[in-house]
Amino acid sequence: MSDVNGVLDDLRPIGETTQFIVIRLGDEQYGIDIKYIDNIVRMTHITRVPKVDDYLKGVINLRGEVIPVMSIRIKMGLEPDVETKSSRIIILKLEQQGTIGVIVDEVKEVVTLENERIEKVAYDSKNEKSNFLCGVGKSDGGLISLLDLNAVVLENV
């Protein structure tokens, strides 16, 4: 597969491509399908909502709309978020759950991946993180784990 890609890199065949926004959570890079992204905003004051799961950080005011914000880190079982200058809230628009903000450590870049360079990941019961991935994409900058947003956002039962 890899040598095929080497050839295809410059050719850019007219096939289906998907654009991803590359974000950083801790040391790892993740991709979020751009079609779900409504907006990216700086960290703002998050109003805590009592009596909800701890990955739900609260709600923010996005131009007059009240939007729930969740922590992917807590949801994926990572260390809690540390707010830095590069922290951002990505506003996602999902069909089922509506508009939700997710906190990320950094927004890096936008990449366009041909669909044939996206590989499905096998479900790995030992690795909890793999539950939240829908694939791995290969770009020039290395491997990007592609987040399965529905799994990320899905309520814990």
Added chain:
Amino acid sequence: MDVSQYLEIFLDETNEHLQSLNTQILALEQDPENMDTINEIFRAAHSLKGMAGTMGYKRMQTLTHDMENVFSEVRNGNIKVNADMIDVLFQCLDALEEYNTTIRESSDEGTNDNSALIKRLNDIMNGGSAGGEAAPAAKAEASAAKAEEAPAAGGGFQSIKLNENQQSVLTEAIKGGKKVYGLTVKVQESCILKAARAFLVFKAIEETSEIIVSDPPSQDIEDEKFDLTFSLIIVSEAELGEILTAARGVSEIEDVSGNVLSLEDVSAGTVEEPSMAAETTEAVPAEAPVETPAAVENAPESAAAQPAAQSQAPAQANAPAAKKAPNKPVVNRTVRVDIEKLDTLMNLVSELIIAKNSLVSASAMSGNSSQAVNEQIEYLESVTTSLHESVMKVRMVPIESTVNKFPRMVRDLQKKLGKKMELYMSGEETELDRTVVDQIGDPLMHLLRNSADHGLESAEVRKQRGKPEVGSIFLDAYQDGNNVVIEVRDDGNGIDTNAVKNKGIERGVITPEQGEAMSEKEIIGLLFNAGFSTAKVVSDVSGRGVGLDVVKSMIESLSGEVEVKSKLGEGSTWTIRLPLTLAIIQALMVEIGEEKYAIALGSIQTIEDIPPEDVKLVQAKEVIQLRDLVIPLIRLNEILDVPSKKNPEDNLVVVVVKKGDKMAGLVVDELIGQQEIVIKSLGKYISKCKIISGATVLGDGEVALILDANALI
């Protein structure tokens, strides 16, 4: 305004109306007396006329106008429908069809005036009004005015019809050396408030002149029932130029033209309005037919009384004209608006209120707010409040649309249940937010069925108990402060609390011990539990155990509450209380720890300052005693998991809230103040938190949560 973008819509709608006219006129032929059909035809013709007028197709408008006149006479019973008339009407439809085709091809209506058709229409009208002599005086006069108008209608311009009184006034004025002018005012197409502009024109003209008659009548002008032009006949001593300048001085008036009217014009009965081109021409339009009715001769006698009345305000002065045209269509000017557009408007108003709140808090923060700024903020505040109220009003509809199906339903129930009953409704005009009205139907239906099925006894039992055989169910709606109350009341058996209790025990909803300890109120509350029905026989009317719990949850989802009062043997009353508005409420802002919360003002009874030693323990729960009432305390900081920043020795700030007749004292750290807040949903993603009913955006852009006092109790 460029109307070309509406051409498609115009053509489509014209086709629709023509189709409906065709069908309806066919139906009319079969059943000439059917008022519904006539009304339907009238409406279609009227819409066609309006649309053609808006698009500037004058010929089409004239033809439809005359058709409408005929229908109007038919509707008023002045003309009978006959085969000849139907033929003419079909020919008119064909002519309109032709206009439509021409417009579709060239976006121009062509030059065919169809004057022959118009003449025939007017002949029909004349024939009709001649037969209408037996009609009351006012009607006869109107018909006479119509008849006089008729011959002039072919010219393509609308003419002002004069009745005898007006003629005599004008004749007198001319004889007295005053001048009579005919004016036509054209409003700019882009003008939004046509009626307001017309009013200003009236006012400007009245400074120097007296308005004798207007076309359309002043009432219609006030109601904006005119296209871009209206005509006036005035009496004045001033020069025409002066009057024209005054009228043109009004903004958004495209043009005002006028000419001097001579004695013959006036006595001709109809005054051809001046065309735009023929501005300030002294000449009488040639087409104006000279027809001298007897009216002018016997005018002087009535003239003496007239001028006094004419010197009133224009509305009054023209009132006779308005009254004497009973065949003018009275159609409510309404606009159908997509509810989504209203929601958008509502959201924008909400945004405005948030922005206003920001301004208030910013000005308070800066500390150096000047008098002027404060005044402007107060002004802004009153404007946003009125704007909010108007938008709310736009969304309000009478509950009539929902409740008017109930009489029929009760009639059917009567048959089905074999009981005698009567439904009495009042307050159908009570208005509620559109979304609420749409959803209140089902709960009300459940309650009515419940009353009919469980509440009312059979006729025999009622007789034995000395009640009238026919049971009564009442549905009363009224506004009570910021709430709308809907009561469903019956004079039936009332709720048998023992039966309910036994049923509850039997169903395992409560234990026998619990049952003993329960108050009547609590037992009645059991009825709202899911799967609870006391009907011994399950009927298809009620008694399936769904219903009351659904009623309750539906009403609660509308932020309302439902209560029952019942007396065994005398009947029960179900009271539904709904908030007028769902979107913007007055709330008390409180602080708990570092967080701000809002509590709806509607549920707050009092605010108390309680020294810590007054807090007593009852069954290991904190309570306070307030004017003979024992009220349980709820420490919000514990429920909300926020560390309180208050010293335990300090006095407690207790917000006493009420739900039905239950009370609770909410302990908060600090009160911030009363504020108008816009309720935003937290979204379904955060739906687990029952004690929070929503959120609002504060002036500083922060989000504050709204506590649901009902859920806390």
